[in-house]
Amino acid sequence: MTLPALFLQVANSQLDPSTGVFIIGTIVKIVAIFSIYMLTVAYTTFAERRVSAWIQDRHGPNRVGPQGLLQVIADGVKNFMKEETYPGFSNRVLFVLAPGLAFLPAMLTWAVIPFASPLPTPWGRIDLVVADLPVGFLFTLAISSVGVYGIVLAGWSSNNKYALLGGLRSSAQMVSYEIAMGMSTVCVLLLSGNVTLNTVIQQQSHMGWNALLLSVACFIFLIAAFAETNRVPFDLPEAESELVAGYHTEYSAMKYSMFPIAEYANMITASAMMATLFFGGWDIPFTQWDNTGDFTVLKSILTFGSFATKVVFFIFFYIWIRWTLPRFRYDQLMSLGWKVLLPIALIYVVVIATAVVTLDKAGVVRGPLFGGVLFAINVVLMGAILLVLDRGRIISPAYSRLDRARVQRLRDVSSGRRTLNHVADKGA
């Protein structure tokens, strides 16, 4: 089966928007997605606490319900019962608006993420994606940029210096990493030739996952996604050792609770984007069975399982990273974003674009061979990044900000080869 035919098949699978089936189907999809999503958010907070406890040789919350599974309900009830406080001289409207603004974009992004192969019904084939927008991927980029407003407005409207600093940091960080993130995904679009996420998934099921074909882009996207969701090691906006709690210092009760919910919602969305763009979406690995032939209900269920497994793995990965790495310094954060990730992403786009054009001109069909060549290129580039670039440069040690001669002088002093006066004279 040629690829263009497949594209058409997917593109034409939507029901006529004017029919009642389309409306009912969409409402069912929205309700299902929303409930599963909120449940996942709730249990991700629980998973975070349990996994962190396991990593630190503790037990974690295990009292409410079997294995503590009802803890999330207890937390929710507690947050609803608590008193809402408003700081004096805060901008009341924005103060109330900010938590919702932080949460909504993460939720909206899910509208375009396909979570299973299309489901055949007696009334026609239903795409298992809430809205199969033609601009799919661009929509996610646009919406995820709005996410920063919630945090910045929360920081600004609180009338609190720590909250303001947290908001400022967050805006700087998210703007910086958004660029690297967008650049890394350009390569994905180069391969798929379309911005619908279903096309991206179909392309990966034929050529191999983008994690292999575009490892460097995957790597950059992963790091940028951590920064975009304000997760450790990029959690400077709420750095509790410096800023009390950062942008949500002044929030209480359910309004406070919205921020952790937003954080976890963002995490899940980023995991889903990661799975969709680089790990084949709902594609089941090592088999073509799910991509060829007629769509069946069984295929929909299994592909949904495949997608859910990938998303859960990335959620776990987020948690795992959080309890492993310490937070970056602010200068490290900025230099990583602007001096490392952005140049790599730009060079990488050029390399991949050249490779794709060359292979197309050479008449290589977009299939396993095409993927193999790209994979070989990526092995070389990843090797270069890990063995050459990652030598005190990706994250610089504190002394690398000094020039080498000065570091050498300091070392001489410490080993008693020179006196400090000598250094001072030279330094001046």
Next chain:
Amino acid sequence: MTIKVKVLERPIEDVSYVRATVQGLALTFKHMVDPHKVTVQYPDERWDISPRWRGTHRMLTTEDGKAKCVACGLCPTVCPANCIKLVPGEDEDGNRYPLVFEIDEFRCIFCGYCQEVCPEEAIHVGRHYENAEYTRDAFVYDLERLTAQTHPVCEMWDPADRKGE
């Protein structure tokens, strides 16, 4: 005199963030799948406390249910925290008994001198630590409360049996 400045002596060629991250991830994963949990699940499990644990007091009684105390006044005298209040009384046979015997467990420092000094082996510090109450008054244990307590009592250190065997 030179000031010793500690500068990390590590060649920049050996500094690798990705490698360090992977090592860290491996370590945390190892702890996650092979936990060395030391937490005691308190209400379900408890530590065995030492036989010499000195907790809240207990007054032992004779077979007919009366406190063994003869109101000699040694324990209020020896008490360094001055937490024992004793008012002695005497019955028609001339036997002394405590009219009032109160221990303020807030003032008590649980030194165990009262048990050590008691000639009748009446007052004891107990092997017990769950003492929560709702009011401050409830921490002043009167004679009735002291005799009603049933927890095991402390075994004092014996110079002849230094390791408590």
